[in-house]
Amino acid sequence: MLSENELRVLSLFDGISCGRIALDRAGFKVKDYYAYEIEQNAIKISRYNYPSIYQCGDVFDEDFSKYDGIDLLIGGSPCQFWASSKCSKTAKKKREVKPDGEGWNLFMQYVRALHESKPKYFLYENNYGIGEEIQAAITKELCVEPVLLDSQLVSAQRRKRLYWTNIPIKGEPENRGILVKDVIVNDSELIKQFDDRIRNTLVKCENYIKYDLSGKGHFSQQDRMYFLDNKAPTVPRCRTETKFNVWLGGETYKKTCPVEIERLQTLPDGYTEFGLNEDGSIVKMPKTRRFEAIGNGWTVDMIAWIFSFMKEKQDANNS
Ligand SMILES: C[S@@+](CC[C@H](N)C(=O)[O-])C[C@H]1O[C@@H](n2cnc3c(N)ncnc32)[C@H](O)[C@@H]1O
Known part of the structure; x- marks a missing residue:
């Protein structure tokens, strides 16, 4: 059963905390949100918008058993090792199509977190374009079939993503017809x-x-x-x-x-405009860093839709 009033959330590969915004949108109160992220620009944006998030650093450095029984574990490990459209330095390396290598190692930190923290609910997301062998191996590790959802139902952007979750989602979101x-x-x-x-x-x-x-x-x-x-x-x-x-x-x-x-990602307007440094000073984020952070992120309204089924469960539990 979910915590009655306020959720405790563990977020791996947290980026700019799109999961946190989605929880707000789905109507959840959040008590503690632990974010594991190493990219400093993403952390600054997240900290500016949600100063109460605990920024905990590198997924490789943590023993997640301290979160035993947490309400929700979320995360989408970096897909650039696996996706067919690649850019940046990783693009020069070969695309990984088998469950080994750097991309797999990062994903396995999520699996480790799942086993160590034993959350009530979990959500893992990745690109639809990852190799079939990797997809099947993720399914085997997480013991649930992925659901394919396209962000174009809730936004003006085509974005097919796979979601592995034990949240009891039904169907897909209504098409909002946004262009x-x-x-x-x-x-x-x-x-x-x-x-x-x-x-x-x-x-x-x-x-x-x-x-x-x-x-x-x-x-x-x-x-x-x-x-x-x-x-x-x-x-x-x-x-x-x-x-x-x-x-x-x-x-x-x-x-x-x-x-x-x-x-296009259904983020609030201006969400990535400012960052907050560790010393409390505010910084205006350069345009390129904003684009990168947004492109890396989740379509917030799709995640909020998924979380809404967790809410139904919470409401049922509380009634
Ligand atoms: C696909 S993005 C996820 C974005 C996120 N879902 C959001 O809402 O913005 C993957 C993230 O994993 C982060 N990452 C990569 N290696 C990591 C590590 N060892 N520990 C923590 N985060 C890491 C990257 O910096 C990147 O922001």
Whole structure:
């Protein structure tokens, strides 16, 4: 049974604490939230928004049995070792398709936390694009089948993710019909006109207009404009700023900004704008760091939907 009034939560790979926002949205009171995260920019953003979160550092350094019987364990270990679309330094390494290597080692810290803390509920998330062998091995470790959910039901972004959980979720969230036009920020500085390179190479496809800035026929993924009346692609971890241009009609298009990307992840507007240093000083987060943190994060409303089934259980237990 869940704690009656306030939850105790253990969050591994906590990032910017999207799980914490989701608990608020699902109507839970949280007593203690223990976050394990090592990326300093993510920690600063989390600390600014939730100073009461205990920032506990590296997952490898902890014996999680001190959280024995905790209400909820959540986490999504880094997927860049496993996912097919990779960027950054890890991209230069080979994609891991078997349950060994760095990605697996990180995931196994979650499994260790599960066994050591014996939570009432757990949620583990990862990318839909991970190899089948790894997916099956995760299922074997966690002893529950994954549920595939696409964030486009609750946001303007296509984002297929797998969720392994013992929370008794039913079906999928209702489609809210949110489109790109619903997340656009009105900022004249972001509005641009076609130049000859765009004008002379553009091709209209089903989900976007592509063009060739290289002049070599590359049609790079960043040389695209999305439609106002459609969905946006999955928010990536890197070079996000170049990957969400929106066609406004005629020869006009719009570049993106962090608030739009926050909206694609159903984060509160401006959630990543500031960070809090350990010494209590506030820092304005650089745009690139904001994009990275958001792309790494969860779609908050999808997680809140999953948690809502835990609430039903809590309400039933309390009645
Ligand atoms: C996919 S992101 C998870 C983001 C998170 N769900 C959120 O709401 O923002 C994975 C996170 O794991 C963190 N990470 C990687 N190695 C770690 C370690 N050894 N200990 C703790 N966190 C780690 C990364 O810095 C990254 O923020």
